[in-house]
Amino acid sequence: MKPTTLKDIAHELNISVATVSKALKGYSDVSSSTKKAVLKMAKKMNYIPNTVAVNxxxxxxxxxxxxxxxxxxxxxxxxxxxxxxxxxxHGYLVITLQSNENYQLEKKQLILLQQKRVDGILISLSNDTPNFDHINAILQKKIPIVMFDKIAKLVECSKVVIDDKLAAYNAVSYLIEKGYKRIAHFRGSLNPQISIDRFLGYRKALVDHGIPFDPKLVYICDNNDDFNDGYNNAKKMLEEHNDIDAVFTITDVVAVGILKYLKENDIKIPEDIALFGFSNWFMSSVITPSLSSVTQPGFKMGKKSTKILIEEIKCINKGIPYSFQTCVLPTSLVIRNSS
Amino acid sequence: MKPTTLKDIAHELNISVATVSKALKGYSDVSSSTKKAVLKMAKKMNYIPNTVAVNxxxxxxxxxxxxxxxxxxxxxxxxxxxxxxxxxxHGYLVITLQSNENYQLEKKQLILLQQKRVDGILISLSNDTPNFDHINAILQKKIPIVMFDKIAKLVECSKVVIDDKLAAYNAVSYLIEKGYKRIAHFRGSLNPQISIDRFLGYRKALVDHGIPFDPKLVYICDNNDDFNDGYNNAKKMLEEHNDIDAVFTITDVVAVGILKYLKENDIKIPEDIALFGFSNWFMSSVITPSLSSVTQPGFKMGKKSTKILIEEIKCINKGIPYSFQTCVLPTSLVIRNSS
Incomplete structure (x- = not known):
């Protein structure tokens, strides 16, 4: 069955297509009796406006x-x-693409979204994105972009983030104040800003508390959120160092990987080694011992980014100038049994 | 900056818009030198085809x-x-909508997708969808729909599922063969087919093994995947019955809720009460004790549903008839320490 068209309705009522169109849009130069007849027929024939044409x-x-x-x-x-x-x-639909942490794919997907004439774009960068020309190219075409979580500081657009450096600083400072002294860091890969910032927060907390920074205590988890990265690096860390008393990790899932290895090797948490994660995943409260973590407001970040983007779209449509915003959402420490 | 149009290219080259359009499509009635010139200019001017118009x-x-x-x-x-x-x-983009388990919203979203002229629809029904007129209305318009996981058996369209009843039957039979006799079931809400089928599998396993079915041992978790449903019902169950020796749950997350309550009350798993979940969530291997579960192939289900849908779209476009398929993906039991 083909969808009902304006022509079909016009044919049934023996009036012009233009009149049907005007009636459906509520134009004042169509009589109210005609409007009623058109609406009734449209409903009867299950007419659905062609939004592609409207676009x-x-x-x-x-x-x-x-x-x-x-x-x-x-x-x-x-x-x-x-x-x-x-x-x-706000009446918008969402097309979701996954870059799989791949820069080439991310580039292609930006062009694809542009071809699809989306009104705006939300992006969290892949780990291996080395430059931002592809983002700037879209911005130059007056298509608004809001970056969230994994952002590029150098790109001029709105951003929604947390203060990763401060959050990491607070978590490591907490460990130091609890008396831990040899604190390892399981960081993310070298490129992403969040991974750099969490590492910088870790290092600053050590230095500010008079603990020398030892680069050998920093292990790289390339996948950021990989349970196995945590598990395997925990093994490596314990072979290389026998004096570690705490680990601060890039994500909770990495911490859970460490936790599994420590438990298998009868290392007590937090008596022998304390753990502090990042993101306050709901499972962190359920595992034994429950995991201390930094809250990372994902839902709020999604809402706020979208709100800003839609405001920018409205400004563009009305020709009103607007300024880019950087919104920093608050985080907090959740202290549980692992520290 | 406005996007480059065919008119802009035609203007630059001083040729007609029709020639530019034909050149870009590789029509044979345009000379190869013109084609080259058009392609070069299109590239230079950063021309991107307007896919809305193409549509x-x-x-x-x-x-x-x-x-x-x-x-x-x-x-x-x-x-x-x-x-x-x-x-x-296959070169398709995906618009994702969430029904939040709400029938009215699901109905509206189907109409919205139709207005957006999507080529096909994938749907997993909400828990409170009481009838399927909204699905049938779309199918009548020759827009293909593939249902997955939470399906309606009565709707005539392709479906991708697991055999929930058999999977539940196997899990409960395993518990019985291990010697458990008073097996409770934490089921999902009353309406969804998966919830009904897992319950029926549970009951059949009991009956087939000569264990009387006791409806008092069935607790309803309205949210299916709610940790708190598991936790609260575990409390209720232990107040009402002191002889339960195993629980089979609708999902792993419900089982983890039970696990937390049992641990808080020093009830040993699996010595006092065994647990068996459903979906083999990756966390199930990490918690203590690790959770036995039924594998539920989410990634495969997504791929297979999409593959079938795109095949149907192709058939519709070519006017080739096709038959609806019901694809049942295999599941298996993963036995861990909780049983």
């Missing part, structure tokens, strides 16, 4: 594009939840 | 719509991962 006229698609590194990750699925819900509130 | 011609949007109950759920985020990756392979 051509208004130049709007009411669609937002999102590029995230991966959807199977509790934090990003929370962000997506926030994005989809906020978009819905 | 009007081909009547295709190369977009799929997905409606899922919730994205913040490990199983559904795995399904989404499979959907997005398979869609990408």
């Amino acid at each position: 051509l006229r208004t130049q709007q698609t009411k669609t937002l594009g999102v590029i995230i590194p991966a959807i199977v990750h509790h934090f990003f699925s929370e962000v997506m939840d926030g994005i989809i819900k906020e978009a819905k509130k | 009007l011609r081909t009547q295709q949007t190369k977009t799929l719509g997905v409606i899922i109950p919730a994205i913040v759920h490990h199983f559904f985020s795995e399904v989404m991962d499979g959907i997005i990756k398979e869609a990408k392979k």
Whole structure:
């Protein structure tokens, strides 16, 4: 069955297509009796407006594009939840793409979203994105972009982040104040800003508390959120050092990997080694021992990014100038049994 | 900066828009030197084809719509991962909507996707969807739909599922063969087919092994995947019954809720009470004791559903008839320390 068209309705009522179109849009030069007849017939024939055609006229698609590194990750699925819900509130649909932490794919996906004429783009960068020309190229075309979580400080656009450096600083300072002295850091890969900032926060906390920074105590977890990275590096760390008394990790999932290795080797948490994670994943409260962590407000980040993006789209449509915002969402420490 | 149009290219080269359009499409009635010149200019001017306009011609949007109950759920985020990756392979984009287990919202979202002229729809029903007229209305318009996981058996369309009843039967039979006799079931809400089928598998396993079915041992977890449902019902169950020796649950997250309550009350797992979950969430191997579970292939389910949908879209476009398929993906039991 083909969808009902304006022509079908016009044919049934024996009036012109233009009159049907005007009646459906509520124009004042169509009599109210004609309007009623058209609406009744449209309903009867199950007419649905062709929004693709509408788009051509208004130049709007009411669609937002999102590029995230991966959807199977509790934090990003929370962000997506926030994005989809906020978009819905404003009548926007969301196209979701995954870069799989791959720069080439991220570049292609930006072009694809542009071809799809999305009204705006939300992006969290892949780990191996080395430069930002692809982002700037889109911004130059007056397509608004809001970056969240994994952002590029140098790109001029709105951003929604947490203060990763401060959050890490607070977590490591807490460990030091509890009396831990040889604190290792399981960091993310070298490139992403969040990984750099969390590392810098760790190092600053040590130095500010008079503990010398030892680069040998920093282990790299290339996948950021990989349980196995935590597990394998824990093994390596214990072979190389017998004096570690605490570990601060880039994510909770990495910490859970360490936790598993320590338990298998009868190392007591937090008596022998304390653990402090990042992101306050809901499982962190359930595992034994429960994991201390930094809260990372994924849902709020998704909502806020989308809100800013839609405001920018509105400004562009109305020709009103606007300024880029950087919104820093608050975090806090959740202290549980692992520290 | 406005996007480059065919008119801009035509103007630069002082040729007609029709010639530019033909050249870009590689039509044979345009000379190869003109083609070269057009392609070079299109590249120089950073021309990107307007796919919204292309859509009007081909009547295709190369977009799929997905409606899922919730994205913040490990199983559904795995399904989404499979959907997005398979869609990408075939050049399709994915619009994701969340029904939040709400029937009214699900109805609206189906109409919205139809208005957006998606080429096909993937849906997993909400828990409170009482009838399927909204699904049938879309199918009647020749828009293909593939249902997955939470399906309606009565709707005539392709489906991708697991055999929930058999999987539950196998899990409960395993518990019985291990010697457990008073086995409770923490089921999902009354409406969804998966919840009904897992319950029926539980009951059949008891009856087939000569254990009387006791409806008082069945507790309802309305949210299916809610940790708190498991925790609170565990409390209730232990107040009402002191002879339960095992619990089979609708999902792993419910089982983890029970596990927390049992541990807080010094009830040993599996010595006092064994636990068996459903979905083999990756955390199930990490918690203490590790949780026995039924594997539920989310990623494969997403890929397979998308593959079938794209095949159906192709058939519709070519006017080739096709039959609906029901694909049952295999599951297996993963036995760990909780049973």
